[in-house]
Amino acid sequence: MSEDTGLIQSLRAALAGAPEDVTLRLHLAEMLLVAGQQDAAVSEVAVALQYAPGNAKARDLMARAMGAPGPAPHEASHEAPPAQERPAAGGSAGFDWRAAEGQVRDVVPPRFVEHEAPLAVDGSGDPGDADAWEVDAPGTVRLADVGGMQEVKDRLEAAFLAPMRNPELRKLYGKSLRGGLLLYGPPGCGKTFIARAVAGELGASFLSVSVNDVLDMWIGNSERNMHEIFATARRQAPxxxxxxxxxxxxxxxxxxxxxxxxxxxxxxxxxxxxxxxQANEGVFVLAATNLPWDVDLALRRPGRLDRTLLVLPPDAPAREAILRYHLRDRPIENVDLGKLARATDGLSGADLAHVCESAAETALLDSARTGTVRMIGMKDLLGAVKAVVPSTEAWFSSARNVAMFANEGGTYDDLLAYLKKKRKL
Known part of the structure; x- marks a missing residue:
């Protein structure tokens, strides 16, 4: 490791503890310029301008980084690594990239290390010209496609959908659209499907985000990914x-x-x-988790994910609809869906799909052995039900303690009522 490389790493480490130190950041930017890392220098100067918009030295460094030729060979300590291998700068907590972009827009188009966009025809170079995140077009799934679960639908309508569909009433009653909705409950019970149904009800695009989409090994890139996701959603609003x-x-x-x-x-x-x-106008945030007690409390503050909805295992009408869906293209005979729905109480949507798959497998193997194709019957399905252990039981075992001993402010009253109803306490 060269002396300059070691110094650059030391400066980055120092800035991690003092992100507002403009002098230190500009010194790092100068070192990066000497090392031939113009893009990284631009990123550092952009952050410095966010803290000190009028800093003359910062503006001079920005102009040099963008307009000046690269350093002479004897000035560079090593060849700059490819853009995708360079650590992004600016890993400060909660840094607002939009503010930095606005401060330097008159000086230079914003640049992003990992998702750098080519210059547009007008030379804007804005990364918004080429979305890095896949956004699904408005879908055809509606809440009517969600079988049963009427209580969940009513809660969604009252807390989320009705105010959005009626802007005049919303204005009359002073109802704010700020804030989002947190869906929680045992795994496999349709939280993602409900989220897509809400998007369909709103006629909105759908952008699904998981931890794999955000997390990055380089300091600062995870925060930048998070910002770019929301920037994409704002461009695609609703x-x-x-x-x-x-x-x-x-x-x-x-x-x-x-x-x-x-x-x-x-x-x-x-x-x-x-x-x-107005920044998030037309951006509706839904979140899902199996472990709401592990979510940071600040995320559930009013104005953020301030509405909570418990999504439980499907009720009888929902189970019947799910079973009908998974059996629709399979050869069946004399199947009583009502009886089957009653026999599957407590199973999640994923469990019900497994029941249908197991019953089909039994009939297939039997047909292969005998050489005669036969239909899937109630015997196959009920046999599969007996062999399936509800996947929700482990979740309820953990949730029981939370509902009983950590129900601050009545957050889990719905869960507690369900556990009492099902005699799981």
Whole structure:
């Protein structure tokens, strides 16, 4: 490792503890310019301008980084690595990239290390010209396609959908559209499907986000990915941003003091708040988790994910609809869906799909052995039901303790009522 490389790494480490030190950041930017790393220098100067917009030295460095020729061979300590291998700068907690972009827009088009976009015809070079995130067009799935679960639909209508469909009434009653909805419950019970149905009801695009989409090994890139996701949703508005497995994306920061995820949670909080009151207009945030007690409390503050909805195992009408869906293209005879739905109480949607798959497998193997094709019957399906252990039981075992002993403010009253009803306490 050369002396200059070691000094650059030392400066980055120092800035991680003092992100607002403009002098130190500009010194790092100068070192990066000498090393031939113009893109990294631009990123550092952009952050410095966010803290000190009028700093003459910062503006001079920005002009040099963008307009000046590269350093002479004897000035560079090593060849600059490819863009995808360079660590992104600016890993400060909750940093607002929109503010930095606005400060330097008159000087230079914003650049992004990992998702750098080519210059547009007008020379704007804005990364928004080429979306790096896949956004699904408005789908055809509606809440009517969700079998049963009428209580869930009613809660969605009252807390989320009715105010959005009726702007005049919303204005009359002073109802704010800020904030999002957190879906929680045991795995395999249709939280993602419900989120897509909400997007369909709103006629909105759908952007699904998991921890794999955000997490990056380089300091600062995870925060930048989080910002770019929300920037994409704002450009595609109306858009539903679905944060899957929120406990992984927004886990309690008290448990991640020495992890890059802490800064990622801070950035998520910044994006949910928006840079101003209108920033997230037309962006509807839904999140899902199996472990709501592991989600950072700041994410559930009013104005963020302030509405919570418990999604339980499907009720009888929902189970019948799910079974009908999974058996629709299979050869069946004399199947009583009502009886089958009653026999599958407590099973999740994923469990029901497994029941149909197992019954089909039994009939297939029997047909292969005998050489005669036969239909799937009730015997096959009921046999598969007996062999399936409800996957929700482990979740309810963990949730029971939370509902009984950590129900601050009545957060889990719905869960507690269900456990009492099902005699699971």
């Amino acid at each position: 858009c539903v941003v679905f944060l899957d497995e929120l406990d992984a994306l927004g886990g309690k920061r008290s448990r991640t003091q020495h992890s890059g995820m802490r800064n990622t949670v801070n950035q998520l909080l910044t994006e949910l708040d928006g840079i101003d009151a």
